[in-house]
Amino acid sequence: MTESAAHPAQPTSTPILFAGTPEIAAQALRGIIAAGYNVTAVLTRPDAPVGRKKQLTPSPVAQAAEIAGIPTIKTAKVDADITEQVQQTGARLGVVVAYGALLPQPALKALPLGWVNLHYSRLPQYRGAAPVQHAMLNGEATTAATIFQLEAGMDTGPVHASAEYTIPEATSAGTVLTELTTLGTSLLTKLLPDLLAGNSQPVGQQGTPSLAPKLTREDAYIDPTEPAEQLVNRINATTPEPGAWTLNGENRLKLGPARLYHGDLSADATPGRVLQAISDRAPGGSLIVLTAGDARGVVLTQVQPAGKAMMNAADWFRGQQGTVTLGSAA
Missing domain, CATH: 3.10.25.10 (Formyl transferase, C-terminal domain)
Structure with missing residues (x-):
């Protein structure tokens, strides 16, 4: 694995808003909290039916936030009301890991330092919802964890940092996602002090873009x-x-x-x-x-x-x- 544009630094008390939904996002949230950062609020998808009995269940991120005592905003759509709630959290920066919904332009501008996203490819390759799956479908030997600045386009923002990952043989996409989350969370926790201080200068994506839409049955x-x-x-x-x-x-x-x-x-x-x-x-x-x-x-x-x-x-x-x-x- 190789790493770029990140170096060790000490956590700060500057408030962060975390947005995510599935278990890999909960894994990242727990890592950020464990590193000593001030996650002041969490944005996640609403409770969803789970199992054969279709019992409404909070998302893994909502469950992790409850354990940590962090206030949670649950929504499938970030509209004007949710954007106002986001502003009222007092967060300076938003961190997104697999939230599952697009953030419109007003929401992107709602926080002073904007939003960064942990993405699971070497951007601009495999923009979209299933980058790991498409990389593996295509027989790629490596991929990357990438932290980029969110903007209106689909995964088009400039890159703050990236870390390369070698895809093992006979390994599921689920395992690769978990390992990439560990790698990406480590990268993110090292980068956050510079992001919160406004000192990280992202670089525009270079190369030919490709898309990675969600896979079907x-x-x-x-x-x-x-x-x-x-x-x-x-x-x-x-x-x-x-x-x-x-x-x-x-x-x-x-x-x-x-x-x-x-x-x-x-x-x-x-x-x-x-x-x-x-x-x-x-x-x-x-x-x-x-x-x-x-x-x-x-x-x-x-x-x-x-x-x-x-x-x-x-x-x-x-x-x-x-x-x-x-x-x-x-």
């Missing part, structure tokens, strides 16, 4: 007639959300993180055919799914049948009868 479908490299990228990029899946007959089968199999596969080359792994390149707790386009397969260690929890792939396979071919309802 259709994006997460795994078709074994595609090459193995593409399938591994798609499985890992869409785990845990929206969740990589394929078909076993007419039943959906969710897939855990995967990696390429590089050994000899002297078997029926039908794409989707499942083999029990027996070599040191794919231990016996794994499965190998044959793919099209080359002699390699995809190694699976976990699967989740419909209505059940994620389980060991080999245990699931032992419960199947006859030849198993994934990716088709035929």
Whole structure:
């Protein structure tokens, strides 16, 4: 990992407003609080239905704020009334980590030092809601945590700091997001004294922009007639959300993180055919799914049948009868 435009400094008592919603944002909030900064208020999305009973539940950020005793503003839209509430917090700077809604121009101007955002790509690459997922879909070896100044455009503002991150093999997007949040929070806590003092001079983004819109369930479908490299990228990029899946007959089968199999596969080359792994390149707790386009397969260690929890792939396979071919309802 490499780091730029940041250096260690001491926390200040200057009030900060934090905006975020999911667990990665709560992770960042806890890190900022633990570093000694004065988070005077939190902006987050409203309580949402969770679980099979659809019980209204505060966001992870709202829960973290309650534990820390920080006042919370819950809203799905930052309108004139919310903007006034933001001003009344007395915060000098806003910090955004995965809030989930755009901040209009009046809100961007509501705080004296504006707003900075922790983004999960090397901007201007992968602007949008799913930068990690799209980087992994495209087989990128590295990405970055980037702190930039928010402006009206979608992730277009000048960059204060960035830190490079190497994407591990056979790792889910969820794990990458968690690790990038740790990296980005460390970067942010070092940079905040300069941001709060108005001493950080951001640099305009350089390079060709690309977009990273939110992925759909259709994006997460795994078709074994595609090459193995593409399938591994798609499985890992869409785990845990929206969740990589394929078909076993007419039943959906969710897939855990995967990696390429590089050994000899002297078997029926039908794409989707499942083999029990027996070599040191794919231990016996794994499965190998044959793919099209080359002699390699995809190694699976976990699967989740419909209505059940994620389980060991080999245990699931032992419960199947006859030849198993994934990716088709035929």
